[in-house]
Amino acid sequence: MPELAEVEYFRRRWNTGIGHRVVRIAMHTRKRVFRGTDTRALRRQLTGARLLTSEARGKRMLFRFSSANWLGLHLGMSGRMQIAAADFRAQKHDHLVLYQAERALVFTDARQFGRVQFHHGATAPGWWENGVPEIVSEKFDRDFLDRFLNRHRKAPIKAVVLMQSGFSGIGNWMADEILWRAKILPSKRAGRLNAQERNQLFRATKFVARESLRIIGPDDSKLPRSWLIHERWREGGKCPRDKTLLHRATIGGRTTAWCARCQR
């Protein structure tokens, strides 16, 4: 589930715990989500620390705690976050639970493609700043897009829109939504897009990111009925524009849905 907008939704859920101390931590320390992470330091430092702020960049989240502590989260394919009661009992896939006096902050991830990172230090961890502009920021401009498309000119545009080094936070459904809105064939090589197509791609990317973030929720139910997402997995799914049957194939290593009539 988690792409840009869902990540933002989950981050805000945990914000309920801002201003409150962590009194106890439950962790499945040997699980893959903690790969490369010092879980003993995490437990030692975060116990007693107060959650102060949080931030999201693309699909990544960073939670700042008192006493110079930082927690990074990535939801992978199946990660979710929730607020639970203070007497919450961690189940099999609840790999990290931060207990506060009046609630529990729960991180759940069945498939464990997600990740938990911990950092102790006066400033944000080195891995946080990666120089990739947020789609909704002014730094993601027409120039940046052009340079990125040129750098990856041999790859199918679908694969390029999935690259986190350029399209921060865009995942599979948003990529299909963007290319459908921009009327561009997903298999088209990035370098073959003309100026008009690049303009359309730019506008569609901004639009889908901004609208998804505005409508933000735990799933796609609040997104307009006119969006592709409601049709793309359905057997016999049709293009919301011209009602022709959608095509489906693996492009850029991922299942891709598109309308062969309006996407060229």
Place this chain on the structure above:
DNA sequence: ACCCCTGTTCGGCG
């Protein structure tokens, strides 16, 4: 049983 999956990383290869 078998196949699919809203993600990222890594090794092979051109």
Place this chain on the structure above:
DNA sequence: CCGCCGAACAGGGG
């Protein structure tokens, strides 16, 4: 060296 592609990771659901 650059960059594309498929495989691997782990588990649940159809």
